[in-house]
Amino acid sequence: MASPALLMRVVASAYSVAEKAAAIVRNVMAAGDLGIVEKTGANDLQTKADRLVQMSICASLARKFPKVTIIGEEELPADEVSEELIEDGHCEEILKKTCPAQYTGIKEEELVIWVDPLDGTKEYTEGLLDHVTVLIGIAYGGKAIAGVINQPYYNYEAGAGAVLGRTIWGVLGIGAFGFQLTEAPAGKHIIVTTRSHSSTLVNDCISALNPDSVIRVGGAGNKIIQLIEGKASAYVFASPGCKKWDTCAPEAILHAVGGKITDIRGNSFQYNKEVKHMNSAGVLATLRNYDYYASRIPDTVKQSLVP
Numbered sequence: 001m002a003s004p005a006l007l008m009r010v011v012a013s014a015y016s017v018a019e020k021a022a023a024i025v026r027n028v029m030a031a032g033d034l035g036i037v038e039k040t041g042a043n044d045l046q047t048k049a050d051r052l053v054q055m056s057i058c059a060s061l062a063r064k065f066p067k068v069t070i071i072g073e074e075e076l077p078a079d080e081v082s083e084e085l086i087e088d089g090h091c092e093e094i095l096k097k098t099c100p101a102q103y104t105g106i107k108e109e110e111l112v113i114w115v116d117p118l119d120g121t122k123e124y125t126e127g128l129l130d131h132v133t134v135l136i137g138i139a140y141g142g143k144a145i146a147g148v149i150n151q152p153y154y155n156y157e158a159g160a161g162a163v164l165g166r167t168i169w170g171v172l173g174i175g176a177f178g179f180q181l182t183e184a185p186a187g188k189h190i191i192v193t194t195r196s197h198s199s200t201l202v203n204d205c206i207s208a209l210n211p212d213s214v215i216r217v218g219g220a221g222n223k224i225i226q227l228i229e230g231k232a233s234a235y236v237f238a239s240p241g242c243k244k245w246d247t248c249a250p251e252a253i254l255h256a257v258g259g260k261i262t263d264i265r266g267n268s269f270q271y272n273k274e275v276k277h278m279n280s281a282g283v284l285a286t287l288r289n290y291d292y293y294a295s296r297i298p299d300t301v302k303q304s305l306v307p
Contacts, residue, residue: 005099006106007138007146007171010065010113012094014136014148015169017060020087021053021134022152022165025118028052029129036125043196045121050074053117053134056085061136064088067108069273072115073245091169100173103145112139112273114248120219122196129153131195133221137248139271146171147249149221168225170256181257182230183288188212192223192232197241205238205264205301209293220283224250227287228257234293235285238264238301242279244271254285261285265302266294281305 004012028034028049035048054072059081062070116135118124123131130153138146148169155162170176184190191211194202195218206214215232217223220242226232248271251261262268263281282305286293 004095005104007103008099011146012090015091016089017057017087018134018148018150022150024052025049025152050118055081057115060087069112114245116245119221123218129156131218131222135221135249142270142272144248144251147252170253176253176256184230184233190232192226192235201238208298209296220246221250237283240280242283243277259287260290264305281307
């Protein structure tokens, strides 16, 4: 049998690397010293978990795939990474899947991996643990084509005996796995948006959509999970703030199940290595009925946000 295509090997490794990352996230919390540092302010935090997880993910993937470009959220010194942070395993199940034909010839140097070691850091520091995700997004030709989202604390309120954590993964042309795809209730307009980065523009945009209800949670990964599990019908964030490492993995998983994500003006995100990191024109994402929401974004909101 031919050896698996590069893309499938990268995704299979990213799956195991994300599981290792989740263990680090839980261990830092259990040890009690989060080592919190303010980056640009009280809503932009970094913890020991962010630092250790990024080192673990980037070093583990770079060791296996040395020519891949890896871009992580945290700016860290280029120290030697201790062996205990390295994960060299992979998920066999993923290697059994057939790589979509359009991706079989990809070379290492053509891939860009966008890493958010701990999406929802603020919520992590506040004990809102189910908001927290680890995001590993894989891009080719500027497009998000595969992604892994780990929720380290999935099931954390389910009591003793529940398995803690889960890993969701997806590849365009194959699908997405690790969760139960569910559509939001028909005829209901449930908006999921930011918990800690609200503004007049964010709220005006949501009001214009006349939602039945609004869910405010932390983390871009978590918000996309709300869409694919049918808890919300649209993710609307009319503000700069989200970065490419926040949206790459969630975009791949959402697109793999037929959803759509753009900026507020309807432009696709680009993920080539030269691209600017900020998604300046916000985020609009849905699993279904994208056009319904896109057509109701006020022009005044669109004009306020420059890509």
